Structure formats: C-alpha cells, structure tokens
Amino acid sequence: MAIIYREIEERDNKALAALIRTVFEEFKIDKPGTVYTDPTTDHLSEVFKTAQSVYWVAEEDGEIIGGCGIYPTDGLPDGCVELVKLYTSAAARGKGIGKILMQKSIESAQHFGYNEVYLESFPDLTTAISMYKKTGFKNLSAPLGNSGHFACNVWMLLVL
Structure with a gap:
C-alpha cells in the first residue's frame, strides 16, 4: 500500500508520541530538555493548531511511520520558523520518507x-x-529562539 502524507489529526497523538519517544530511546538521547520529556509531545495535534504552523505525518497501512512540522517558536527572528519533530520509525528509514516530510514542511514555511x-x-x-x-x-554557533530544548546542541538555519 502507498504511503499517505497528510496533516496531523487528533487520532495521531498517541502513536506519534510513542514513535518520538522510541526514536529517542533508540539513539540514547532520552533525557530532560528534549521533546522526550516535553509534555506537549503527548498532544501534538493541539500544538499545531497554532497559526502559521503545520505538522505532516506519513502513514502506511494505517500506521504512523513518521512526522515533521514547522512551528513559530517564541523568540525567533521575524520571518523565521522552526523545523520541528522530524522523526521516522526504524523500518521507514532509508526510503526518503523523512526527506519528503522535511520538504513538505519547508514548502509550508514558504x-x-x-x-x-x-x-x-x-x-x-x-x-x-x-x-x-x-x-x-x-x-x-548558538541557538535561536526559546524552544526550551536546552539539551540540543546542534543548531542550523536554512535561508529560503
């Protein structure tokens, strides 16, 4: 069956939170100051009701296998948005799914x-x-904005 790319729905919350936390455990980055402990991870569909934000999910055979979005994080410079929560299940990696999710998010930003x-x-x-x-x-060389994810130590910027 084909992979469906669509915007997040409330019914996706539990599966997405589980997927994100599994990825964090897999890479041993399940620590405070990340989305692993962020309470919003459990209700992402609510978070992405914020204006000028969107979260894309990849679904295959009714199972959520990935997601990625953009969010206007507090404290970012004018005209700048954050690419957030790009995760794919282990089985979905290496198939270009993450890249498609990222591209959909960047297109949404534009x-x-x-x-x-x-x-x-x-x-x-x-x-x-x-x-x-x-x-x-x-x-x-330093973070932008106020994501609250103080454990992250790689910061990157794309000029569109």
Missing part, C-alpha cells in the same frame, strides 16, 4: 511567507544532519 527555517538537533543523529546539510541548512 507558503506561510517565512524566509528562514531554523532547527535544533543532536550530533548523534548523523543521518538527519547530513540530510539537513544537503538541503542547504548551515550550522550556527
């Missing part, structure tokens, strides 16, 4: 009129960081 996309990550997530660099993201 649609909303943003001219920069910021992200935070971990050095352990080497495949994701490589994908970001190939997309045009550049490393920053």
Whole structure:
C-alpha cells in the first residue's frame, strides 16, 4: 500500500508520541530538555493548531511511520520558523520518507511567507544532519529562539 502524507489529526497523538519517544530511546538521547520529556509531545495535534504552523505525518497501512512540522517558536527572528519533530520509525528509514516530510514542511514555511527555517538537533543523529546539510541548512554557533530544548546542541538555519 502507498504511503499517505497528510496533516496531523487528533487520532495521531498517541502513536506519534510513542514513535518520538522510541526514536529517542533508540539513539540514547532520552533525557530532560528534549521533546522526550516535553509534555506537549503527548498532544501534538493541539500544538499545531497554532497559526502559521503545520505538522505532516506519513502513514502506511494505517500506521504512523513518521512526522515533521514547522512551528513559530517564541523568540525567533521575524520571518523565521522552526523545523520541528522530524522523526521516522526504524523500518521507514532509508526510503526518503523523512526527506519528503522535511520538504513538505519547508514548502509550508514558504507558503506561510517565512524566509528562514531554523532547527535544533543532536550530533548523534548523523543521518538527519547530513540530510539537513544537503538541503542547504548551515550550522550556527548558538541557538535561536526559546524552544526550551536546552539539551540540543546542534543548531542550523536554512535561508529560503
């Protein structure tokens, strides 16, 4: 069956929270100051009702296998949005699903009129960081905005 890409719905919350936390455990980055302990991880459909935000999910055979979105994080410069919560299940990796989710999010950022996309990550997530660099993201020396995810220590910016 084909993979369906669509915007988040309330029914996705539990599966997405479980997927995100599984990825964090897998990469041993399940610690405070990340989305792992962020209470909003359990109700993402509510979070993405915020204006100028969107969260895309990838679904295959009724199962959520990935997600990625953009969010106007507090404290970011005007015209800048954060690329957030890009995760795919272990079985979904290496198939271009994460890249499609990221591209849909970047296209949404352009649609909303943003001219920069910021992200935070971990050095352990080497495949994701490589994908970001190939997309045009550049490393920053310090974080932007107030995500609250103080444990992240890779910061990148894409100028659209």
